[in-house]
Amino acid sequence: MFTRLLKGKRLLGRELGNKRREDRRVEKRKIDHIQICLNENVEAKRITTGFEDVFLIHRALPELNLEEIDLSTEVFGHKFSAPIMISSITGGAKEALKINASIAEAVEELGLGMGVGSQRAALENPKLRQTYAIVRKKAPNAFLAANIGAPQIIRDYTVKEIKKAIEMIEADALIIHLNPLQEAVQPEGEAFYRGALEKIRKIVDSLDTQVIVKETGAGISAEDAKKLKEAGVTGIDIAGAGGTSWAAVECYRANQRGDRFATEVGKEFWDWGIPTAVSLVEVVQSVDLSVIASGGVRSGLDVVKALSLGADLAGFALPVLRPAMKSGEEVKEKIKIIIQQLRTSMFLIGADSMERLREIPIIVLGKTAEWLKMRGFDIESYARRGAK
DSSP, X not given: XXXXXXXHHHHHHHHHHHHHHHHHHHHHHHHHHXXXXXXXXXBOSSOOOSGGGEEEOOOSOXXXXXXXOOOOEEETTEEESSSEEEOOOOOSSHHHHHHHHHHHHHHHHHTOEEEOOOTHHHHHOGGGTHHHHHHHHHOSSSEEEEEEEHHHHHHTOOHHHHHHHXXXXXXXXXXXXXXXXXXXXXXXXXXXXXXXXXXXXHHHHHOSSEEEEEESSSOOOHHHHHHHHHXXXXXXXXXXXXXXXXXXXXXXXXXXXXXXXXXXHHHHTTTOSOBHHHHHHHHHTTOOSEEEEOSSOOSHHHHHHHHHTTOSEEEEOHHHHHHHTTOHHHHHHHHHHHHHHHHHHHHHTXXXXXXXXXXXXXXXXXXXXXXXXXXXXXXXXXXXXXXX
């Protein structure tokens, strides 16, 4: 009897030790991601967003006043003062607490929305919950989205755990992020995607909360958008290629660890994906869902181009990461600059509201036009839209 008890205690101790090591590995990975994004060039090199191929028609007679422009919009049943969502960045590490708090303070004051990073770390280690829960404390009225990865819903988590993630930040929506590229090149990646669509469908059916499916920098095709629509999701965040490359981030991590094999694999896929503008058109012309355009959005002009192509919101993360390390005021200042660029762009094309913006003619040229024509999408209708 004593021997069995002793053996049981040893096994339990070994399991607890393994769990603590895994918790530390997850937290260390979160820290690595933050530091690399802050200190290295993690953006695409040879592939672009495609926004450079989208041209707005200047109106010398806009027939409106700059201060009259109404940027407000309603998406996911929530009123946004401007069509901006700060994309999921982080959580699950002590360093993430400051970042999430700063962003939450800014979006609350500006009337916007934000997503948190994957909540896997906090589901496995309750001590890290505060790094996520801080966002609702700082932003009691803002639109907030919880976040969990597709590999986790396939292998690890039931609806019970997913509800815990939603409750953790009192979320208005759940983001399920798709990151097959990152998992494939990450040294400790979990490239398990068989059955992902069925799991998404089951989660949608089991939750009262809205579900948004988000890529992480490689874009979403028309084919996958249709599947997600059939699965019942509320919205899609395309997160196209041309901005932050998670293959690049993992390439840096592998190099730091002296893992030459993973480094070389990461390098090859640095610029993998569907450009943001292309992915956006493929999705909005294929499904009737709320769409967030993210992936290399770096200015208010990018936001206007994304909205003109059919997005309901535009999202970005990297531009606010460095300011978030300082304060909520720094984040707010950066976002306000982008909002003023957005307002100015709308003034110069004669659009005084989100509704009017979608009626303004735009021109799509270059590689973006070539891609979309080859895939059978209509780009000429954008140029033929009526103007005053």
